[in-house]
Amino acid sequence: MDDRALVRAIRAIIGTDATDDDCAVIDDGENYLVMSTDMLHETTDFPNGMTSWQMGWMAAAVTLSDVASMGAHPIALLLAVGVDRAERVEEITRGADDCCRAYGCRLMGGDMDAHTECTLVSTGLGRVSPECLVRRRGAQPGDVVAVTGIPGQAQAGLDGYKEYWEALVVPRPGVFEGQALGRAGATAMMDVSDGLSISLHDLAEASGVRLDVTESVIPRPEGVPAEDAARYALFGGGDFGLLFTCPESVFPIAGVDATGIGRVSAGSGVYLDGMALEKVGYSHYWE
Amino acid sequence: MDDRALVRAIRAIIGTDATDDDCAVIDDGENYLVMSTDMLHETTDFPNGMTSWQMGWMAAAVTLSDVASMGAHPIALLLAVGVDRAERVEEITRGADDCCRAYGCRLMGGDMDAHTECTLVSTGLGRVSPECLVRRRGAQPGDVVAVTGIPGQAQAGLDGYKEYWEALVVPRPGVFEGQALGRAGATAMMDVSDGLSISLHDLAEASGVRLDVTESVIPRPEGVPAEDAARYALFGGGDFGLLFTCPESVFPIAGVDATGIGRVSAGSGVYLDGMALEKVGYSHYWE
Known part of the structure; x- marks a missing residue:
């Protein structure tokens, strides 16, 4: 079973509307909020030789990319850090914070935990006006x-x-x-x-x-x-x-x-x- | 080094304002948005004997609790699921979804990944009017x-x-x-x-x-x-x-x-x- 097969199973529980795009889309009155979460961990996502700072940067980048792909601007990012050694948390946080700053976003908090395998989960929040929101589903013949x-x-x-x-x-x-x-x-x-x-x-x-x-x-x-x-x-x-x-x-x-x-x-x-x-x-x- | 010592180190990077409360607080014009992320995993957070459904419920509950503690109502929750066996994802999702529904929130998506140790990260978004926002820092003598x-x-x-x-x-x-x-x-x-x-x-x-x-x-x-x-x-x-x-x-x-x-x-x-x-x-x- 792979990601996309599982996504179909999950859709049966939470609905297709919530799983169709790079982000969840939330009506916020005048604007839409978009929100995405990404889990990265050492064995499958971080190539050998990456520094802790780079892992933090990458964790932020994948989520900022999801927010970007909706046409939204990023407002806030949270980072949950599970690491083997506490010393790594600071460098990881610095990497994520630097990435956020580079793209006009702000790292606003997170969670941390001792973990046998370095596991980072970043969650981003963005905002977009209705006329600028772009989903995966709007492609038109001729485009x-x-x-x-x-x-x-x-x-x-x-x-x-x-x-x-x-x-x-x-x-x-x-x-x-x-x-x-x-x-x-x-x-x-x-x-x-x-x-x-x-x-x-x-x-x-x-x-x-x-x-x-x-x-x-x-x-x-x-x-x-x-x-x-x-x-x-x-x-x-x-x-x-x-x-x-x-x-x-x-x-x-x-x-x-x-x-x-x-x-x-x-x-x-x-x-x-x-x-x-x-x-x-x-x-x-x-x- | 424990959580609270590390929090002090993190504050030097991202600022105290972002780490003082159960949630990050984001100005959204008329209202505040609040946002919190929590990482739970098998060896330290889930007692032996818990079902996958209960793990999903608990992951949602800890984050809804953070949103609640700001006086906010929860709008959306995302769940990142790292599991050893794909079959568990559905039951975990169902548990988180049931918890969200019970408290007027909506599970709107997430991420999933193969992981040696079951690791759940839930992130919640809430909304609260300025006069109802409650932080940790407002206690007054006589209260x-x-x-x-x-x-x-x-x-x-x-x-x-x-x-x-x-x-x-x-x-x-x-x-x-x-x-x-x-x-x-x-x-x-x-x-x-x-x-x-x-x-x-x-x-x-x-x-x-x-x-x-x-x-x-x-x-x-x-x-x-x-x-x-x-x-x-x-x-x-x-x-x-x-x-x-x-x-x-x-x-x-x-x-x-x-x-x-x-x-x-x-x-x-x-x-x-x-x-x-x-x-x-x-x-x-x-x-």
Whole structure:
């Protein structure tokens, strides 16, 4: 059973509305609040060689990325820290705090606990006006499919390409890009942290549309053999670019470094140069 | 190093304002938002014999209790679940969802992950009007010190008194009491989940006051030998009563089952029948 199978089981309990997007969406009168929580831990999420500061930064970044992908601006972040040694808490907190400050957010508290395995859970709160809120489900036939940044860099870093180590361990969430895309009229959005391919599938399913993507135009890490680079870009996890759709009339969007990679049409599924694209990406598996 | 020593270190990074209360407090225009996160895991927080459903319930309850202790009503809860076996996720989610529903809150999402040790992190969001917000720091000389419910029941359950097992594993957060106390004019409040004694000390320090408590009037679990009952009530953790202060003129408060146990005065420290009360309670320790 993997994440997405379990999500279906959870939906039966708490409803689909609460599990469809990168964040939960809460009506707050004039605005919406968005909220997301992410659990990271040593054996599965933190590559060997990461410092405590980097772990704190990454924990904040994954959650800020979720808030960004709704078009929202982040207000507050909480961090629950389970660690083997108390000395690590300060550096982890400093990393998370530095990440929050870099993106106009504030680390406002958390919890801590002795734990055999370093486990960080960050929870972010954001705010967005109704006209700027972007979900996964709004893609319309005719829209452009685009992605910010260069997917595959984090996977390249994980596989030993040292020039991409930084992209892996100090990821940059698209906080400003997400808000700009929300204001500009993006119709659907999510981050590609589980990989571009699986994200394309998730967005297509949520929106009930077909996505056609052109392989040759997908950005990919330089300095990596062509076959690896293409694989990393499609199937590698750990990047924090934003995958979005928008009307052709508003693309490209000023101030957002994004690449058009395809087109939305009626139907279902994701196609790469006309062939069905495998739905593979980063996922947690249980035995 | 224990929790409270570490909290001091963390305060140097993120500021005291963010770490003084059971929740972070966020200005939201007309109202305040409050937000709290709690990490629970198998070896230190879940007594042997708890079901997955009960773990989910407890994870939600500890966070709803934090929201309640600010006088706020809970809006949304997220649950991050790290478990050894995927089958457990559903029952844990159901427990958390049932607890949310019981207290007018909604489980709106979360995250999940394979983990060697069952680790649950719940994060709650609440809302409160400025005049009803209660912090730890508002106690005034002359105020009554009071506590809701019967402290010590959870510890009695943990020590084998079967009639209190339910109080331990299906704790009842004071969600309605906290809001009533906020409306009625409580001046300071927190929950007693780490134990009554340590909570009295925390409240006294945050408010910069002295608390005098009368041992004989503190409620305690029935059916337990007198000495144990008194010890459980003062030093046992895991209960979710609310410790609060309020002007004598508004006490008792309609609809809230609370017991006056002492008085606030100028000065510092916590005194039990005139003797300094030991600051001991539930705390996480690292080696």
